[in-house]
Amino acid sequence: MIKVIVAGFMGSMGQKTVEMIKQTDDFQLVAGLGPHAQEIDKSEYHLADDVQVFDQLNKVETDADVWVDFTLPNSAFENVKFAIEHGIHPVVGTSGMSDAHLTELTQLAAEKHVGGLIAPNFGLSAVLLMKFAQEAAKYFPDAEVIEMHHEDKLDAPSGTAISTAKMIAEAREQNPSASKTEATIDGARGGDVEGVPVHSVRLPGYVAHEQVLFGGSGEALTIRQDSFDRSSFMSGVKIAIPAVIKETSLMIGLENIL
Ligand SMILES: NC(=O)C1=CN([C@@H]2O[C@H](COP(=O)(O)OP(=O)(O)OC[C@H]3O[C@@H](n4cnc5c(N)ncnc54)[C@H](OP(=O)(O)O)[C@@H]3O)[C@@H](O)[C@H]2O)C=CC1
Numbered sequence: 424m425i426k427v428i429v430a431g432f433m434g435s436m437g438q439k440t441v442e443m444i445k446q447t448d449d450f451q452l453v454a455g456l457g458p459h460a461q462e463i464d465k466s467e468y469h470l471a472d473d474v475q476v477f478d479q480l481n482k483v484e485t486d487a488d489v490w491v492d493f494t495l496p497n498s499a500f501e502n503v504k505f506a507i508e509h510g511i512h513p514v515v516g517t518s519g520m521s522d523a524h525l526t527e528l529t530q531l532a533a534e535k536h537v538g539g540l541i542a543p544n545f546g547l548s549a550v551l552l553m554k555f556a557q558e559a560a561k562y563f564p565d566a567e568v569i570e571m572h573h574e575d576k577l578d579a580p581s582g583t584a585i586s587t588a589k590m591i592a593e594a595r596e597q598n599p600s601a602s603k604t605e606a607t608i609d610g611a612r613g614g615d616v617e618g619v620p621v622h623s624v625r626l627p628g629y630v631a632h633e634q635v636l637f638g639g640s641g642e643a644l645t646i647r648q649d650s651f652d653r654s655s656f657m658s659g660v661k662i663a664i665p666a667v668i669k670e671t672s673l674m675i676g677l678e679n680i681l
């Protein structure tokens with residue numbers, strides 16, 4: 424039985440994770456971390472009575488094996504650091520962590536021999552999109568990323584879009600065409616991630632979607648993925664939980680364990 428603590432258990436992804444753990448025979452939910460956790464009726468958040476809840480990181484005392492984190496960009500770094508320092512294997516979906524923080528956590532995990540995974544996206548369609556985009560970038564250096572998300576998403580661009588753009592930048596073997604366009608309105612050409620324009624759309628009705636547009640001489644290639652429901656991320660989390668326990672370093676990207 425793998426014991427799991429879910430940080431952000433009251434949020435949308437946290438609740439999906441709670442549901443998935445309850446439906447998986449080999450996993451046991453032992454604790455949850457979230458602001459206001461002490462004030463809640465546990466049953467409203469689908470927690471059994473014996474699940475411990477903590478409202479602050481410094482109060483957490485648990486024998487969990489795995490720390491699943493779906494919180495906020497500003498919280499995830501301290502949470503994951505705490506987990507690694509306490510020998511709890513992190514499985515992190517929270518987006519927006521800086522490169523400096525990722526490097527620090529990777530070093531700490533290696534020092535402590537604690538395996539873990541930080542994945543910009545736990546959905547198979549998104550992982551495949553990134554892989555296909557990397558391949559296409561070798562032949563089509565001119566590319567732009569458009570990501571579309573629900574209106575409650577706090578960060579922009581999405582973690583997946585940043586990773587996709589970085590992978591394209593790394594894979595392309597020629598420089599992209601020099602653009603003569605001058606934006607007359609700030610932001611019209613999107614944000615720049617290592618020379619790849621990234622555009623963020625936030626609209627009600629959407630969940631999580633991404634398109635990569637490649638343009639060539641007289642032709643174009645479009646790669647698109649859609650997460651229509653948050654359940655699309657749960658198969659990845661379910662694979663990651665037992666996988667990280669066998670590892671001794673922190674991996675970035677679900678493709679490392681697929
Ligand atoms: N990698 C992937 O596949 C996916 C990643 N994500 C990412 O996961 C994160 C969460 O998304 P989502 O569930 O939609 O967001 P929500 O806002 O619904 O949930 C976040 C939860 O975290 C809580 N929280 C805030 N600070 C802390 C803290 N320090 N410790 C513990 N809990 C805390 C929030 O509480 P309160 O509301 O009180 O602040 C809230 O309940 C985002 O970064 C998102 O981009 C989302 C989907 C898939």
Ligand SMILES: O=C(O)C1=N[C@H](C(=O)O)C[C@H](O)C1
Nearest residue numbers: 518543544576581582583631
């Ligand atoms: O906030 C979300 O919803 C999502 N966040 C992740 C990201 O920033 O890439 C993954 C997915 O896009 C859903």
